Amino acid sequence: MTVTAQPPAPAVDPDKAGGTRLVDRVFKMRELAILLVFLVMIAVTQAGNSEFLSEQGIKDLLLNATILVLVATGQALVVITRNVDLSVGSTLGISAFAAGDFLHGGGNSLVAIVLAVALGVGCGLLNGALVSLGQVPALVVTLGTLYVIRGIDSIWVGSRQITASDLPGGYVDFGSGGISAVPYLALIALAVLIAVAYYLRHFGGGRELYALGSNPEAARLAGIPVRRRILAAYTACGALAGLAGALYLARFGNVDSATGNGYELTVVSAVVVGGVAFTGGSGSVYGAALGALLLTSINSVLPALGVSSVWVLAINGVLLVLAIAVDRVVALRVAEALKKRNARHA
Amino acid sequence: MREPPVLAVEGLDKSFGAVRALHGVSLQLHAGEAHALAGENGAGKSTLIKTLAGVHRPDAGTVLIDGEPVTLHGPADARDAGIAVIYQEPTLFPDLSVAENIFMGRQPRRSLGRIDHKAVNAAAAALFARLGVDLDPEQPARGLSIADQQIVEIAKALSFDARVLIMDEPTAALTGSEVARLFAVVRTLREQGSAILFISHRLEEIFGLCQRVTTLRDGALIASEPVEGLTEDDLVRRMVGRDLDELYPKQDTDIGAVALSVRRLTREGVFTDVSFDVRRGEIVGLAGLVGAGRSEVARAVFGIDRRDAGTVEVDGRALVNGAPSTAMAAGLALVPEDRRAQGLVMGMSIERNIGLTGLRTTARAGLMDRRAERSRSLDWAVKLQVKYARIADAVGTLSGGNQQKVVLAKWLATGPRVLIVDEPTRGIDVGTKAEVHRLLSGLAADGVAVLMISSDLPEILGMADRVLVMHEGRLTAEIPRTEATEESVMAAATGRVA
Amino acid sequence: MPDLPLARAVRWDTVVGALLVVLLLASFSFVDGFGNALNLSFLLGNTLPIALIALPMTLLVVAGEIDLSVASTAGLSGAVMGSLWNAGMAIETIIPLCLVLGVLCGLVNGLLVTRLGLPSLAVTIGTMAAYRGIAQIILGSDAVTDFPTQYLDFAAGRIGDTFLPYAFLPFLALLAIAVVILHATPFGRSLFAIGANEEAARFAGIRVRRHKLWLFVATGLMASLTGVFWALHYASARYDNATGLELSVVAAVLLGGIDFDGGRGTLGGAIAGVFLLGALQNAMSLLNVSAQSQIVVTGILLVVSVLGPRVARQIGTARAGRQATTPSH
Amino acid sequence: ATACGGTTKDSAKDDDAGTSSHAKADPGAATKKGLKVAFLPKQVNNPYFTTADKGGEKAVTELGSTYKETGPNSATDTSGQVSYVNTLTQQQVDAMAVSAQDPGALCTALKQAMKNGIKVVTYDSDTKPECRNAFVSQASAEALGRTQVQLLGEQTGYKGEIAILSAAQTATNQNTWIDFMKDELKKPKYKDMKLVKVAYGNDDAQQSFQQTQGLLQEHPKLAGIISPTTVGIKAAAQYLSGSKYKGKVALTGLGTPNDMRKYVKNGTVEGFELWDPAKLGELAARTAVALSSGQITGKEGETFKAGAMGTFTLGKDGVIDLGKPTVFDRKNIDDYHF
Ligand SMILES: Nc1ncnc2c1ncn2[C@@H]1O[C@H](COP(=O)(O)OP(=O)(O)OP(=O)(O)O)[C@@H](O)[C@H]1O
Ligand SMILES: Nc1ncnc2c1ncn2[C@@H]1O[C@H](COP(=O)(O)OP(=O)(O)OP(=O)(O)O)[C@@H](O)[C@H]1O
Numbered sequence A: 001m002t003v004t005a006q007p008p009a010p011a012v013d014p015d016k017a018g019g020t021r022l023v024d025r026v027f028k029m030r031e032l033a034i035l036l037v038f039l040v041m042i043a044v045t046q047a048g049n050s051e052f053l054s055e056q057g058i059k060d061l062l063l064n065a066t067i068l069v070l071v072a073t074g075q076a077l078v079v080i081t082r083n084v085d086l087s088v089g090s091t092l093g094i095s096a097f098a099a100g101d102f103l104h105g106g107g108n109s110l111v112a113i114v115l116a117v118a119l120g121v122g123c124g125l126l127n128g129a130l131v132s133l134g135q136v137p138a139l140v141v142t143l144g145t146l147y148v149i150r151g152i153d154s155i156w157v158g159s160r161q162i163t164a165s166d167l168p169g170g171y172v173d174f175g176s177g178g179i180s181a182v183p184y185l186a187l188i189a190l191a192v193l194i195a196v197a198y199y200l201r202h203f204g205g206g207r208e209l210y211a212l213g214s215n216p217e218a219a220r221l222a223g224i225p226v227r228r229r230i231l232a233a234y235t236a237c238g239a240l241a242g243l244a245g246a247l248y249l250a251r252f253g254n255v256d257s258a259t260g261n262g263y264e265l266t267v268v269s270a271v272v273v274g275g276v277a278f279t280g281g282s283g284s285v286y287g288a289a290l291g292a293l294l295l296t297s298i299n300s301v302l303p304a305l306g307v308s309s310v311w312v313l314a315i316n317g318v319l320l321v322l323a324i325a326v327d328r329v330v331a332l333r334v335a336e337a338l339k340k341r342n343a344r345h346a
Numbered sequence B: 001m002r003e004p005p006v007l008a009v010e011g012l013d014k015s016f017g018a019v020r021a022l023h024g025v026s027l028q029l030h031a032g033e034a035h036a037l038a039g040e041n042g043a044g045k046s047t048l049i050k051t052l053a054g055v056h057r058p059d060a061g062t063v064l065i066d067g068e069p070v071t072l073h074g075p076a077d078a079r080d081a082g083i084a085v086i087y088q089e090p091t092l093f094p095d096l097s098v099a100e101n102i103f104m105g106r107q108p109r110r111s112l113g114r115i116d117h118k119a120v121n122a123a124a125a126a127l128f129a130r131l132g133v134d135l136d137p138e139q140p141a142r143g144l145s146i147a148d149q150q151i152v153e154i155a156k157a158l159s160f161d162a163r164v165l166i167m168d169e170p171t172a173a174l175t176g177s178e179v180a181r182l183f184a185v186v187r188t189l190r191e192q193g194s195a196i197l198f199i200s201h202r203l204e205e206i207f208g209l210c211q212r213v214t215t216l217r218d219g220a221l222i223a224s225e226p227v228e229g230l231t232e233d234d235l236v237r238r239m240v241g242r243d244l245d246e247l248y249p250k251q252d253t254d255i256g257a258v259a260l261s262v263r264r265l266t267r268e269g270v271f272t273d274v275s276f277d278v279r280r281g282e283i284v285g286l287a288g289l290v291g292a293g294r295s296e297v298a299r300a301v302f303g304i305d306r307r308d309a310g311t312v313e314v315d316g317r318a319l320v321n322g323a324p325s326t327a328m329a330a331g332l333a334l335v336p337e338d339r340r341a342q343g344l345v346m347g348m349s350i351e352r353n354i355g356l357t358g359l360r361t362t363a364r365a366g367l368m369d370r371r372a373e374r375s376r377s378l379d380w381a382v383k384l385q386v387k388y389a390r391i392a393d394a395v396g397t398l399s400g401g402n403q404q405k406v407v408l409a410k411w412l413a414t415g416p417r418v419l420i421v422d423e424p425t426r427g428i429d430v431g432t433k434a435e436v437h438r439l440l441s442g443l444a445a446d447g448v449a450v451l452m453i454s455s456d457l458p459e460i461l462g463m464a465d466r467v468l469v470m471h472e473g474r475l476t477a478e479i480p481r482t483e484a485t486e487e488s489v490m491a492a493a494t495g496r497v498a
Numbered sequence C: 001m002p003d004l005p006l007a008r009a010v011r012w013d014t015v016v017g018a019l020l021v022v023l024l025l026a027s028f029s030f031v032d033g034f035g036n037a038l039n040l041s042f043l044l045g046n047t048l049p050i051a052l053i054a055l056p057m058t059l060l061v062v063a064g065e066i067d068l069s070v071a072s073t074a075g076l077s078g079a080v081m082g083s084l085w086n087a088g089m090a091i092e093t094i095i096p097l098c099l100v101l102g103v104l105c106g107l108v109n110g111l112l113v114t115r116l117g118l119p120s121l122a123v124t125i126g127t128m129a130a131y132r133g134i135a136q137i138i139l140g141s142d143a144v145t146d147f148p149t150q151y152l153d154f155a156a157g158r159i160g161d162t163f164l165p166y167a168f169l170p171f172l173a174l175l176a177i178a179v180v181i182l183h184a185t186p187f188g189r190s191l192f193a194i195g196a197n198e199e200a201a202r203f204a205g206i207r208v209r210r211h212k213l214w215l216f217v218a219t220g221l222m223a224s225l226t227g228v229f230w231a232l233h234y235a236s237a238r239y240d241n242a243t244g245l246e247l248s249v250v251a252a253v254l255l256g257g258i259d260f261d262g263g264r265g266t267l268g269g270a271i272a273g274v275f276l277l278g279a280l281q282n283a284m285s286l287l288n289v290s291a292q293s294q295i296v297v298t299g300i301l302l303v304v305s306v307l308g309p310r311v312a313r314q315i316g317t318a319r320a321g322r323q324a325t326t327p328s329h
Numbered sequence D: 001a002t003a004c005g006g007t008t009k010d011s012a013k014d015d016d017a018g019t020s021s022h023a024k025a026d027p028g029a030a031t032k033k034g035l036k037v038a039f040l041p042k043q044v045n046n047p048y049f050t051t052a053d054k055g056g057e058k059a060v061t062e063l064g065s066t067y068k069e070t071g072p073n074s075a076t077d078t079s080g081q082v083s084y085v086n087t088l089t090q091q092q093v094d095a096m097a098v099s100a101q102d103p104g105a106l107c108t109a110l111k112q113a114m115k116n117g118i119k120v121v122t123y124d125s126d127t128k129p130e131c132r133n134a135f136v137s138q139a140s141a142e143a144l145g146r147t148q149v150q151l152l153g154e155q156t157g158y159k160g161e162i163a164i165l166s167a168a169q170t171a172t173n174q175n176t177w178i179d180f181m182k183d184e185l186k187k188p189k190y191k192d193m194k195l196v197k198v199a200y201g202n203d204d205a206q207q208s209f210q211q212t213q214g215l216l217q218e219h220p221k222l223a224g225i226i227s228p229t230t231v232g233i234k235a236a237a238q239y240l241s242g243s244k245y246k247g248k249v250a251l252t253g254l255g256t257p258n259d260m261r262k263y264v265k266n267g268t269v270e271g272f273e274l275w276d277p278a279k280l281g282e283l284a285a286r287t288a289v290a291l292s293s294g295q296i297t298g299k300e301g302e303t304f305k306a307g308a309m310g311t312f313t314l315g316k317d318g319v320i321d322l323g324k325p326t327v328f329d330r331k332n333i334d335d336y337h338f
């Protein structure tokens, strides 16, 4: 900054300023690079296999992403506060089973979903309370609750399993049904996503999540109720994992004690690929959702291209690294271009 | 009979472990009065402020608002009571925009409690206009220079329209003109009836702004009195307990061969075509307004940032681009301006922080020699009068000024041939400041080439053999000691001369 | 805000060490068959892969980075070992080749992190899949089991009738080296600075990127060594060897008090954490505790490990606070 | 002492001392009671293994011995399974029935167990023959492989492209079955059926799901899928039943009646097959007891009586076959509950 000779700040031509703002905004969208990678991938696949974007194909693509999108959205909330929730896989597993068990006993579908969400909220509250009240590293705590919830799930479920025939037909049909190519589940995920994103952008509570992730000490000094916010983020994350559990049940019609095992790594990958930094304070849930879409789509793209299963894992990994790297390089380039354009001494 | 003080404390005690930071301190802030808090580094000023802000809970004593005793459970309580605080170290959210930083938690709302982003930005722009600075409200706080961060902190505090405005060394990183503008705003606030508590180690600022001054020494109250009738020497005596030696003990030295030679140094968009020499035994001052690019030049010379063009030579040997380790090996040292981010590892002990620049030199057979490390650190901590309980304490527990001394110690301990100091005395009390100046002077006398960047113009004028001035990323003037005056330097710094 | 000095009175790594001792004593006295030399050798042998990887991982985490691809690197070097062995190459040539491969894996991670400035968590989640996938391509569905007996015996056997597996001795040597590097060399000291404040470390002339690169390379090397050991110890080279090992390593290292924000921790703590988990699982199995309950116990241990010191500290400060505030009323 | 100065596959010839005991089998020996028999499945909490182990438990108790089950929580935690073998060795059980996650990885530990006098029976998934006394096979691999192709042939009218959705690429038993399937397909009556792809779903519901999608996108003309794994067939059925391919693409393989009931009834699946896991567990238990009692030692040609199940003869390498699998379809599925 520079002290100007005349007190009033130099007036900039408003039209020009408005124009550059918009360009800047689009440029600055961290999500752009991922979207690009995604679109290129889809285009290439479609070129190789015209069945890929058939109605059924699109439906499958969306359905596959739905559950991960939900969980990644919740995870992003937590990661933005510079924490992490590794227990989402376990939470998803236990709430999916709870919902299934309830439906098996002849329960109402809507109540089952509420039950799953409530169980997720419970797990989230537990995590949030441990992390925020104890002020202890989230990584350790949630790795611990990952094990605890998974263990309790295993003990409770034992070797039982819920299969599609145990569920009301309507529930399972809902899991695979939709409005032409758009599945109901995807609509739910989209609604949740938009709501969360809007809250994060336009409400004080949302901005405070960013603030406290960006600089926890400053957040305390600014009088932000740090503990309450962290608790809320974890609770929301748990709730979304619970909801995802209920949808998992509808989608796969099949739940046992291993459901959701190892899911945390997928979720963390999605969030990271989506540009939500683990150092907190930056990124958006749209990014996380795009990351989820990208990750699940890789798993559909490779089989659709007829790539042998033997190669899938390796290509998957390489693509993941590439996506992150491309995203980074693009972001750096854009930042550089912006800096040069905005340079004061140019 | 006066109204009761807006904010007051009585018999305040606060200890950190074995350190008694405050004992039996009382203080009254009245509406319409600017009150200064003076004291050496580690005297307890920041601790007192944090207690008033609800950050620290006092061990004993009471806080009174409008004469009523209150308990502050946290910063939010203080804020709700109308107390705005600028802490010694900036507390910004690097990922958020400058405007959001200012209004976090108090954003103007639209229907349904949604934030009115336009109004936030407009209000921030208005604040900056009032302070006369040109900052983009939508720019993220990350990457702001220390001075800009300080400005944002000031804007934040002003935005409260607070009854009490507390400022812990807000001017430490600012140059004269920003300070003047800040003071103008603060005076208006005071005239409108706010109470001001102000800390600075620049005594002339205390005399320029404040009506009363309270002095602390080692956590105890020494005096609380009107500024009128007091001289700088009186104040120094109250702070230090003795008379002060000369503040700028510049020795005459034999100026030798060129030690640091910078040619056509450029970093695109930051600074352009900067060339200068520093000779052995010479202290060269580098002046300029905040944001002129002085720190950036220092960083590029030392190799923290890669230069886009130009060369840097130390004793005739060209330095590799972007390699601080080779710069160090060539005998270059850089005392960075931002002690928190660049200078220190807060969780590490004082001893190890000082030791960090000597890892290779104190090692024996590739292993750490802890005894050598400790004696090196102790030596320098003592030389710079660092005030600590134990040398193994985390450096984060030190007061701001003492942290700054550790940064200096860390670099002086390398025995450099060319020393670049960026705001070396930021936050350092007058007593130690003289000591630091004496050290720099002594180093120059021993043949070290010193490049001193400072926003404290008297310091530059008092210490430099030659003054370089930067304006908007270019060197605009080179003024010999004899011709350097406030006017000539400021003229070059604001670009008023060709 | 730095912690109060009082708050750090008890160091967590000593607590973990003490817990380990208590657990061992209790198991020796109350768990049937625990103290038996054969069982102890099983315990050590099965914990060794985690311990081996925990060594470089601790250094990496202290420097503020992480490598989740270790288990895949181990699997890859096992797979390469198997396929080269099938191709008739001499094992004495294969093992060094596998180690070189590990170095390469580490180098890829390191370059991506240090040159492109990518977060190591993201990079190594990617290479975790990539390396495992390459292993799958190389070895496919084969399981190679016919390695020479003298090597198998070394990897799985113990010294006479004692509780010490042969392989434990080289591990001790590696442990000693790692301890010296982290706690007694300038390099190790730099790692703490890098982990706590990377920018300040750079300003102090520490070659941050080079240091990190070395750490990733060392981690790759140790991971491939572990892969070789794993294939020989279990006499089976498959592409999915050591799947999930990274989570065990991370759990153990976390338990040992290594701060994943970087800049804090000791190797002693990490290794104590590794053997605490190993011994606990062994004792629980001998006590016929089901696998599910073991998971719960492990989880609770992790939570308590971080919560315990905090709660103790908060009770301490609360009490101190009460004492300080009561007189003023 | 090798040409190239190193130890290679050729120079390291099998010099394993035979681990099988020199004792001779005594078919008439009394059945011992009070033995400790442990079951170590690939994964506890897995419904298939739970059913099998329940069968084992029933037999063990019936024979007057004590039963216990222990095992890892994950089917890919090989080192975990090794630790459990070690633990059982340590606890000095008399016999253990193991379903091996890996044919080689358990060997050292199992040999160690046999050295300590413990009888080792593998069931469902075998190890290398020298690492156990006997293997109880769910059905001959040949029969399983061929019958699945026969089933699919009937369902598709012996025409069109077909694919296989297997478990992990390393799954030993799946791979043997697939080999027999390919062999069966060479017969002239399958000349119009073409195997276009073998996909792997890693026994993970989601992956199997997506692999099925991929198969159908890549080969739109696919007529049928064989999935010789309970997880795979279930996921494939769930995908098909919710997609436009329902009833158009035939699906068969190995599944459990409980899992598949819904899909058989809603017309997604016509028929599939499986052995009875409870019987498998029972036979494993009876073999273990027979070994401990000295009635058999694990050599080819020995015979023993397995209660109501009848008399069994040990085949080559000590393999005991359970018998032919059962085919489940709309007519009989409600008679089975596992
Ligand atoms: N969090 C803390 N933990 C331990 N000691 C502390 C802490 N904060 C301050 N101190 C100690 O309290 C004393 C007073 O520090 P304080 O920061 O109030 O000094 P100051 O007057 O603001 O000095 P300066 O002018 O250097 O900013 C110092 O000795 C300091 O080391
Ligand atoms: N780390 C950084 N990243 C991005 N921009 C920076 C960084 N540090 C400084 N800048 C910007 O570069 C410009 C030059 O700042 P610099 O710090 O060099 O100025 P200066 O003359 O040293 O003044 P002062 O240090 O007093 O602010 C400023 O506009 C500042 O905001």
Ligand SMILES: [Mg+2]
Binding pocket: B045, B046, B047, B088, B168, B399, B400, B401
């Ligand atoms: Mg201070």
Ligand SMILES: [Mg+2]
Binding pocket: B145, B294, B295, B296, B337, B422
């Ligand atoms: Mg500067």
